[in-house]
Amino acid sequence: MSQSHLMIHIVPGKCDYCGCCVGVCPEDAIELMESKIAIIEERCTNCRKCVWACPWEVIEFHREGVTELPKHTPQMLNEPVKFQ
Amino acid sequence: MKKFDYDVIVVGAGPAGSTAARYAAAGGAKVLMLEKDRDVGYPVRCGEAVSHEGVSQFITPDPKWIASTVTKFRLVAPNGNSVIPNLDGGGYVLERRIFDYELAKIAADAGAEVITKAYVYDLLRENDAVVGVKVLIKDQKTEIRAKVVIAADGVESRVGKWAGMDTTCHIKDMESCAQMTLSGIDVEEDVLDFYFGDSISPGGYLWVFPKGKSTANVGLGLSVDAAKKKSAIRFLHEFVERKYPKAAMLTHIAGGVPCAKTNPEIVKGNVILVGDAAHQVNPVSGGGIISGMIGGMIGGQVAAEAIQSGELKFLCEYEKRWHKRLGWRHDVFYNIKNAISRFDDSTLNNICDSALELPVEKRTLGAIFRAALWNQPSMIIDVAKVFVS
Numbered sequence: 001m002s003q004s005h006l007m008i009h010i011v012p013g014k015c016d017y018c019g020c021c022v023g024v025c026p027e028d029a030i031e032l033m034e035s036k037i038a039i040i041e042e043r044c045t046n047c048r049k050c051v052w053a054c055p056w057e058v059i060e061f062h063r064e065g066v067t068e069l070p071k072h073t074p075q076m077l078n079e080p081v082k083f084q
Numbered sequence: 085m086k087k088f089d090y091d092v093i094v095v096g097a098g099p100a101g102s103t104a105a106r107y108a109a110a111g112g113a114k115v116l117m118l119e120k121d122r123d124v125g126y127p128v129r130c131g132e133a134v135s136h137e138g139v140s141q142f143i144t145p146d147p148k149w150i151a152s153t154v155t156k157f158r159l160v161a162p163n164g165n166s167v168i169p170n171l172d173g174g175g176y177v178l179e180r181r182i183f184d185y186e187l188a189k190i191a192a193d194a195g196a197e198v199i200t201k202a203y204v205y206d207l208l209r210e211n212d213a214v215v216g217v218k219v220l221i222k223d224q225k226t227e228i229r230a231k232v233v234i235a236a237d238g239v240e241s242r243v244g245k246w247a248g249m250d251t252t253c254h255i256k257d258m259e260s261c262a263q264m265t266l267s268g269i270d271v272e273e274d275v276l277d278f279y280f281g282d283s284i285s286p287g288g289y290l291w292v293f294p295k296g297k298s299t300a301n302v303g304l305g306l307s308v309d310a311a312k313k314k315s316a317i318r319f320l321h322e323f324v325e326r327k328y329p330k331a332a333m334l335t336h337i338a339g340g341v342p343c344a345k346t347n348p349e350i351v352k353g354n355v356i357l358v359g360d361a362a363h364q365v366n367p368v369s370g371g372g373i374i375s376g377m378i379g380g381m382i383g384g385q386v387a388a389e390a391i392q393s394g395e396l397k398f399l400c401e402y403e404k405r406w407h408k409r410l411g412w413r414h415d416v417f418y419n420i421k422n423a424i425s426r427f428d429d430s431t432l433n434n435i436c437d438s439a440l441e442l443p444v445e446k447r448t449l450g451a452i453f454r455a456a457l458w459n460q461p462s463m464i465i466d467v468a469k470v471f472v473s
């Protein structure tokens with residue numbers, strides 16, 4: 001049974017794509033590619049197993065929901081250099 | 085009915101997948117192996133230790149994929165005392181990026197085709213039967229038809245679930261792991277180090293596996309149940325800061341190891357699971373390279389026999405042969421793991437001290453197990469089963 005209110009957040013840019021979270025997810029609710037990861041919202045039951053499993057603390061639990069949280073890393077960390 | 089493109093599709097080019105592809109192709113099947121990453125063998129998420137006996141069943145040891153040859157274990161108790169049993173038959177710390185590559189080349193030499201950057205995102209079905217896979221190759225969606233699908237897609241396996249097998253690993257059995265390859269450190273080139281204790285890796289262990297004179301894989305795994313309180317990476321950072329503060333960090337990875345019994349189902353219809361995807365890992369050590377290759381070999385052989393005979397029902401034979409060869413042992417090891425993981429620090433210290441009372445030549449792993457038994461008599465029957473076999 002899935003809930004409409006997602007509370008699981010994958011912090012953008014922090015993941016190592018190791019698959020430990022996928023291995024414990026009972027709902028097959030995580031899509032993992034070579035260097036992409038996402039929660040399949042319709043399937044996730046907010047059970048938190050992936051949060052506990054992640055060796056690098058990449059996945060967070062937010063009771064208030066995750067819609068406000070950033071899904072992508074900023075494009076660049078430095079301001080582009082301007083040449084005269 | 086439409087023609088099949090292949091007899092067998094193998095999903096995942098790790099040790100289990102490449103070995104399955106090799107034996108299926110050698111048995112006369114037309115084989116395609118698909119790997120999602122751009123490289124076979126990379127990134128390496130592994131301590132890379134194997135026994136000589138295990139690896140040489142499949143491939144002649146070759147210096148190009150051996151980082152260190154090891155002859156001893158060192159077990160370090162929580163109080164810092166250690167005992168060094170001999171490693172019967174010796175072993176190696178691999179360069180898996182070369183080793184895995186080599187295994188894929190052997191599969192290719194046996195006739196298997198291989199495609200990298202090929203992410204399998206679903207099974208292909210026709211009238212409820214699996215008839216192949218849906219795959220994203222670079223960014224092109226493609227359907228490829230095959231009579232048998234071998235899922236060798238590792239700890240992150242999803243193919244088995246799509247085929248209707250529940251492969252979810254229970255959180256108490258999944259080991260959450262972190263590892264760094266450290267360089268510029270003092271290591272003994274022929275010793276595998278294992279550290280135990282609640283402050284190091286509760287219920288699991290930390291390893292230092294040498295890769296040459298001054299480099300080692302330093303990593304640890306702990307049950308996800310224990311990791312709820314504190315994550316693997318925190319334990320690892322604490323150990324490294326204390327023990328190797330000046331080390332150069334050459335790699336830094338996360339990982340997961342399913343230290344469970346073999347998955348209850350490893351064959352369904354024409355889909356079979358091998359390696360980590362089937363939970364074919366030694367539950368005590370967490371070692372899954374050789375056992376995954378054994379699973380892959382049996383899976384590949386049975387798939388080829390099923391294709392040759394035209395009887396896909398024959399695939400059930402895989403489950404029987406796996407359990408006869410190794411699965412039953414893993415069941416026993418699993419019970420031992422559950423007993424060992426309950427040992428507290430003082431029990432572990434006692435086991436080490438009683439092992440140290442043994443004469444040096446008698447300090448074998450078996451003897452240390454027997455010392456452990458004094459602390460956990462219910463394990464005797466389980467251990468007896470392992471040593472009698």
Ligand SMILES: Cc1cc2nc3c(=O)[nH]c(=O)nc-3n(C[C@H](O)[C@H](O)[C@H](O)COP(=O)(O)OP(=O)(O)OC[C@H]3O[C@@H](n4cnc5c(N)ncnc54)[C@H](O)[C@@H]3O)c2cc1C
Nearest residue numbers: 096098099100120131132133204238339359360371372373
């Ligand atoms: C930190 C750590 C340390 C370890 N140390 C040791 C050790 O010292 N000794 C030992 O024996 N074992 C060790 N292991 C376990 C060992 O690494 C695994 O058991 C072994 O790699 C399993 O082999 P495999 O072929 O089943 O899976 P993998 O080697 O994981 O290969 C699976 C492959 O499938 C690919 N794949 C996954 N999904 C898809 C998809 N949808 N489409 C296409 N391709 C896909 C992946 O990219 C991957 O290449 C360790 C594991 C970890 C995490």
Ligand code: SF4
Nearest residue numbers: 025044045047048050
């Ligand atoms: S919270 Fe549970 S269901 Fe949702 S992705 Fe994580 S493990 Fe899967």
Ligand code: SF4
Nearest residue numbers: 015016018019021054
């Ligand atoms: S367990 Fe953590 S690091 Fe590994 S794939 Fe999942 S989110 Fe990424």
